[in-house]
Amino acid sequence: MADLVLAATGGRPRVPPGLDVREEELPLAVDGALRVPGYERVHAVGDLVVVPHARFGPLVFPHWDMAIGTGEHAADAIAGVAGELDRLPYWWTEIGPRTFAEVGWPDAAVEWAEEDGTHVGRDAAGEPVAALVDEPRRLREARTLLGY
Ligand SMILES: Cc1cc2nc3c(=O)[nH]c(=O)nc-3n(C[C@H](O)[C@H](O)[C@H](O)COP(=O)(O)OP(=O)(O)OC[C@H]3O[C@@H](n4cnc5c(N)ncnc54)[C@H](O)[C@@H]3O)c2cc1C
Structure with missing residues (x-):
């Protein structure tokens, strides 16, 4: 039987020096x-x-x-040229030989379903708000699905 070790490494933001900002x-x-x-x-x-x-x-x-x-x-x-920040949230990661990528905001999704190989999260109105793919070349489709 093989052992499985899961390790998670993240970062914690720190107060920038010289600013009157509390850790909390x-x-x-x-x-x-x-x-x-x-x-x-x-x-x-x-x-x-x-x-x-x-x-x-x-x-x-x-x-x-x-x-x-x-x-x-x-x-x-x-x-002086900024509008509202509307950049599509996007991350990717490599796990072994596989690459996963997600666009959108999964916290806005109330249900998920696989649609043509893409995991799509939809909000309460049924609008796609997040899409997870396991092939980077499918990212363009995922972006288009979310209207970007
Ligand atoms: C292990 C790990 C894996 C990750 N993998 C992914 C991934 O696969 N995909 C993805 O999208 N994101 C990934 N991330 C997240 C990504 O690295 C961060 O979101 C990104 O680096 C944030 O950028 P930043 O500029 O806010 O902070 P940072 O990249 O942390 O930059 C902050 C900089 O400030 C410097 N600094 C700190 N204090 C001071 C000081 N007092 N004076 C001067 N300089 C200072 C630091 O040295 C650092 O260079 C990963 C993060 C970790 C920890």
């Missing part, structure tokens, strides 16, 4: 310009923030693509 306030609930509460010209991005997302509402999404997206959004906000 993390992740930080920032405004649409990703400003740190109480600071007009300090922006926070990545794993540190609760993102005010245009479609899915406030969400914590500690993955690479959203770290890039929030960084870009903060830069746009500083430049």
